[in-house]
Amino acid sequence: MTYHRNIPALFNPENVAIIGASATTGKIGNVVLANLLEAGFAGGIYPVNPKSETILGCRVVRNIRDLPDSVDLAVICIPPAEVAGAVDELGKKGVKSIVVITAGFKEIGGNGWYLEENVKKLAEKYGIALLGPNCLGLINTGARLNTTFAVGQPARGNIAFFSQSGALCVSILDWAQERSLGFSKFISIGNKAILDESDILAYLAEDPDTRVIIGYVEGVECGQRFLQVAQNVTREKPVIMIKSGKTGAGAKAASSHTGAMAGADQAYEAAFVQTGIMRVSALRDLFNLAQAFSSLSLPAGPNVGVVTNSGGPGIMAADAIELSRLIMAPLSASTVDALKGILPPFAAFYNPVDVIGDAKADRFSGAIDIVLKDEMVHSLLILVSPTARTGVSDVARAIVEVVAKHNKPVFACLMGGPAVREGREILVRAGIPCYDFPEPAIQAIEALNRYREWKVQPMPVEVCYRRNITKAREIIRKAQADGTQEIVEFQAQGLLKAYELPIPDTRLCRTSDEAIAAAKQIGFPVVLKIASPQISHKSDVGGVKVNLKSPEEVQAAFLDITSRAQRQRKDAYIMGCLVQGMVARNAKEVLIGFKRDPQFGPMIIFGLGGIYVEVLRDISCRLAPLSLSDAHDMIREIKSFPLLQGVRGEESVNFTAIEDILLIMSQLSLDFPEIHEAEFNPVLVNSTGAWVADVRVILAPAPDAGTCGLKE
């Protein structure tokens, strides 16, 4: 994976300069220096300040020019208007990386926006890996590097955290301290003038100190690059993220059916699904999962065993497991027999195994050992209520001992307060994640299992279809030259043909006589549709008649359709009617479309036609390029999927034919950035094949790249 070539200097500098270091306690330039000293950074530390002599015992450098050449990281905390000048000087000195803590840039709009653009251009000019501006700084515990102005030093650990919100970073550091969570790297990415989440992810993927990556973002800088990077990172290590601003973004009004149904958050959702990033919506879930990934190996499968000393929580765990994608492990007969040998007669020998309230450490230990030996058990959850006889700390020690004999992930839930505190510490120290309640434990087990599923799946297969790009381009250029934003159906059909899409035989007829002649050639029955560049929703004006069986019916339909359209849409130029063969017997209607998301580029949309999409909003989304498995999953993800499989003895539709059209749609969307959105609706599908029966193509007002170039 590629990332900015100077990121290593940012995380592992030899020497650090602090531009704007201050002798005044409480000032940011003072706190940053104090933190760096307190962290025990071993390299050179150079406070830069035009007035002071020494700060916190460090000799001060008067200006940037006087810095030694070996400085490879500078932390900037001077007023915003002076930042660009400092970056320029640092660039000239050959400084490789910069953290701009100073706020007052893009986030305040107006002049701040221009200030940031200057900083960005200079950083680009000198090839500087610049973090921020408007950030808290960064921490690399392995290098004893802390350039933040937050209070306290985080413990060393294998969790890497990055966040777009600086104040949130402060909370998280403080919060982690209470729970003895340790970090490998801690990065506040701020305004992302140069380095963004993709750079950070790519770097962390290769960082040997990091086992799990967690992040908070409000938006992704460059969607297409993020997709590529993230997909590779998740093959290496788990990534868990919060993307906030779910709902606000959805409020954007969009211009067409497809648009109205796919809000921006759906693009993020698709991006997370396709890259294998685990998305959570609450902060506590972020750390809940991080804790599990940081200490446990992945389970070999979805089966969970539960050992409890209390019936109620056992039932609640079983509920949570059945409502997740996990499975209550069916215990083998020999396991049940072995349990009967050591547990009292009124215990429960099936999953959940209830060792009963009077169990002490030995009984817990025996039952856990037996259950972990069962091949059908892939992971284990142990629930302990501190009953009068439990001896929680003894139980915890016994758990640690017996778990060490097996190679399966084990989760504990010690339910209580003071009575279980010591037990919890014993478990966490031994790398057994410990929770207050069953539900978060199940959530963590499910995440581990999902990540296993993700890692074992084959790399996505990309399919390339033959198409006549030259012909397609001609049609689009002509429409652009004509100044139309929507490609009329008959031209759009040319586009379909260029992509070798299956379409019913269709002819544009200007008179009812032409229509009758065409119908005879195509063969009855036929469909008639209004043809007008201005009418995109044909049914709304009574512009579609199906199953016309004779010349008389065709004639009547032609006159009816055209006269209605003329009456109802006085603005519309009526070209005539399209006559179309009714190829698909017993066909169902599906919709395949795409919409160009401002962040991620083309988002492909699938759903059953008509009310399923329009009223029940039953759609699935993926970002282009679609892989074969994306197309496969999209079809199966909608709630109305059983209707495509066939109900009441119907035949299943041809799924391969739908997959082909989804993949061709993906290809079309990438071939022509000048197409803003497209919709095949309906696509008729039966057991033998699928046909695109109607199509709308909307062009972008001006050519639009829709993607951003990959960095370096």
Next chain:
Amino acid sequence: MTYHRNIPALFNPENVAIIGASATTGKIGNVVLANLLEAGFAGGIYPVNPKSETILGCRVVRNIRDLPDSVDLAVICIPPAEVAGAVDELGKKGVKSIVVITAGFKEIGGNGWYLEENVKKLAEKYGIALLGPNCLGLINTGARLNTTFAVGQPARGNIAFFSQSGALCVSILDWAQERSLGFSKFISIGNKAILDESDILAYLAEDPDTRVIIGYVEGVECGQRFLQVAQNVTREKPVIMIKSGKTGAGAKAASSHTGAMAGADQAYEAAFVQTGIMRVSALRDLFNLAQAFSSLSLPAGPNVGVVTNSGGPGIMAADAIELSRLIMAPLSASTVDALKGILPPFAAFYNPVDVIGDAKADRFSGAIDIVLKDEMVHSLLILVSPTARTGVSDVARAIVEVVAKHNKPVFACLMGGPAVREGREILVRAGIPCYDFPEPAIQAIEALNRYREWKVQPMPVEVCYRRNITKAREIIRKAQADGTQEIVEFQAQGLLKAYELPIPDTRLCRTSDEAIAAAKQIGFPVVLKIASPQISHKSDVGGVKVNLKSPEEVQAAFLDITSRAQRQRKDAYIMGCLVQGMVARNAKEVLIGFKRDPQFGPMIIFGLGGIYVEVLRDISCRLAPLSLSDAHDMIREIKSFPLLQGVRGEESVNFTAIEDILLIMSQLSLDFPEIHEAEFNPVLVNSTGAWVADVRVILAPAPDAGTCGLKE
């Protein structure tokens, strides 16, 4: 509300005897006595033990006969086989209430079941309010009464907790201690031989020390009584409950469509909705909500203001609010102006109001005061990240001061660990609930607002419809006499007529000539349906033909239907065909049914006919008796509701007509417990009315009361 007449003695006894008190430390009979003494119980305490002289300084009574007559509560902790004898003796002494802590009864099956039946019969004979067996005991902090064998004394507070799981009680007590949560009553209900959740709820509703009731159950003892009691309790005070075993129960295979779609958990879900009990699925949610209800008044409406010093958490709060039924309060222009007067220029003046990271107590205080003054703000959430300059404890004190000036519920979220600990204590002491993260705070605000909505809604209106019960009974008796379990359609139509349900004109015809004659009388077009007691899913055998427009079509359809049916179902007795008028033009099909739930009695089911119910499982459920608003809500709750409202310019269907049929179905289900389940499917509905076009009625194998008598 009525409850067992001796419950007051259970919670507020004058004198307590402990049957099986023990001098051995750690034994239950010892711990219970120690707890009672430690709690500081002021009444007489009588340990009963045949061998000892004194235990823990109390003079021992040798046997029950020697107890003074003034003992009104006995706690039993002797072996299970001896319990019935003790209850008998205590009954003879006139003891009013008993807690049976001893386990080894119904929960272990076999002989335990008989032991419990004996205990139950004796308690009933003497009118004793008996709690348990197999329970932890009970605590009434107001009376300094603790009869449990759990470790530690809970703090006094206004939360009442009851639980069917004893071990869970232990966890909860320990857990609450850590969070300084106080209880008014704490009740482990165990096997519920005599007292169940309904008794406890009814008593707690009147308890002046209890402000909010929380409970954990695995099942409800007597569903119909629970419905009545709970509905009254929630008018008085909020009730929050966990019902576990959601998924296991759903596994029961059921006998018909309707049955297969409505698992037992749906009955519980309906019960909670109809009684206004707030159901949560995780323990932490239970206490999260309890904390809010215990200290705050209800908000006047759904609008939430948010004041934050950190952008990220503000966005996350806004997301959570928009995804809930709450509303981000739109701030009035004067509020925004006032905020602009006191906040720095780069602050956010709209909701969420961001006072920015460098805000200290005064800026928080000023913004909170302004936002709370806004009439559009019904409740407020304050988010604090401990940035370097925040001074969290000062902020907390400022919040307490400014919130006291207003009369609106305020929630805080101090995000962090050690840095916010003192601040959290300051807030909680002042009755401001304080959370780690925004999401649980939003969940609590939503619950408060839902409860407000519940309290202000009018009492349910019950509607009674005219019907001919005698005629209906005749039809059912005849079917029972014939030994048929399913009432054939034509007889079932008699049932519909007795309930004055709107049905299309329908005639049973044995020959095609009869069918033609009937069609002429009814008027074309008509529908033909196979008539056979053995064929309940007519479409599966091609047994339905619609829109028959002529005598010829009727004749062909008759022959086709009957011959197909004979070929495909050799077991079936073919009576002929039903000829039915097609009354409803542009009609949609809905399904209205009921199924008898073993706990709660009849559960009414509503959905759109065909695939919407069968494939998409889009149904709504309520328990009988339905109120007018239940019927109203059921129709609007299904996802496909917009289809009934009409899409693409269609007319809306007649909702009142559907409500009538739902209410009549409810009445039918209550009038005849011998009907096991019934289904009107399809009910045809258009803008003018609704007609029951087909019906299935299944009788119970033997008369089945389906309800349990109300106690006392």
